[in-house]
Amino acid sequence: GQQVMQIPQYQHVQEGEDFTTYCNSSTTLSNIQWYKQRPGGHPVFLIQLVKSGEVKKQKRLTFQFGEAKKNSSLHITATQTTDVGTYFCAGRLETSGSRLTFGEGTQLTVNP
Amino acid sequence: GAVVSQHPSRVICKSGTSVKIECRSLDFQATTMFWYRQFPKQSLMLMATSNEGSKATYEQGVEKDKFLINHASLTLSTLTVTSAHPEDSSFYICSTRGRGLYGYTFGSGTRLTVV
Numbered sequence: 001g002q003q004v005m006q007i008p009q010y011q012h013v014q015e016g017e018d019f020t021t022y023c024n025s026s027t028t029l030s031n032i033q034w035y036k037q038r039p040g041g042h043p044v045f046l047i048q049l050v051k052s053g054e055v056k057k058q059k060r061l062t063f064q065f066g067e068a069k070k071n072s073s074l075h076i077t078a079t080q081t082t083d084v085g086t087y088f089c090a091g092r093l094e095t096s097g098s099r100l101t102f103g104e105g106t107q108l109t110v111n112p
Numbered sequence: 113g114a115v116v117s118q119h120p121s122r123v124i125c126k127s128g129t130s131v132k133i134e135c136r137s138l139d140f141q142a143t144t145m146f147w148y149r150q151f152p153k154q155s156l157m158l159m160a161t162s163n164e165g166s167k168a169t170y171e172q173g174v175e176k177d178k179f180l181i182n183h184a185s186l187t188l189s190t191l192t193v194t195s196a197h198p199e200d201s202s203f204y205i206c207s208t209r210g211r212g213l214y215g216y217t218f219g220s221g222t223r224l225t226v227v
Contacts, residue, residue, distance in 0.1 A: 033215055038201075042205055045216060049213060090216075100158070102155045102157075102158075102215060104154070104155045105154075
């Protein structure tokens with residue numbers, strides 16, 4: 001069954017509001033990656049987190065990896081209409097080699 | 113950066129026919145290619161992992177004889193949907209990782225419609 005869970009499934013925000021999506025794994029991850037998929041497009045790699053408690057920033061995006069390496073979050077500050085899309089977390093389980101297990105994704109819509 | 117070219121982007125076929133989808137790594141060698149299926153507004157479900165020169169590894173519940181995967185070279189992997197049925201209509205997408213790169217690069221996807 002699904003081993004990487006992601007919430008919320010949908011998020012509607014007004015432009016300028018913040019947005020956060022959360023990812024939880026039932027098992028320890030060797031690393032976690034985040035992808036963005038625009039409507040009609042394909043997933044595009046955003047970032048990878050490897051270390052316990054790691055925090056990385058990309059402009060308005062902040063990514064965190066939990067201390068137990070079982071959860072992660074993506075936070076967008078002051079959303080813009082260009083942020084629209086579905087954000088997926090994808091974990092590499094310690095027992096699954098190079099295979100990625102994707103979360104269900106969070107579909108973000110931004111009202112101008 | 114790594115580029116994966118996937119063709120065709122869209123295909124409509126009649127029920128019972130077969131469709132071949134190609135993924136080519138343009139500027140690197142892809143020893144492993146992952147094939148996913150994505151239904152509307154849903155996540156990516158891994159179907160199989162293809163390794164150059166060896167048999168593909170299929171996920172539980174994926175029919176090997178229906179979804180034929182060939183990875184004959186380091187730059188080309190193909191997925192053939194045999195005897196397609198309307199329930200096979202979906203978005204199929206390949207992915208691989210170039211050496212030294214962290215993230216996985218995805219092809220642009222193939223939207224298959226079986227009528």
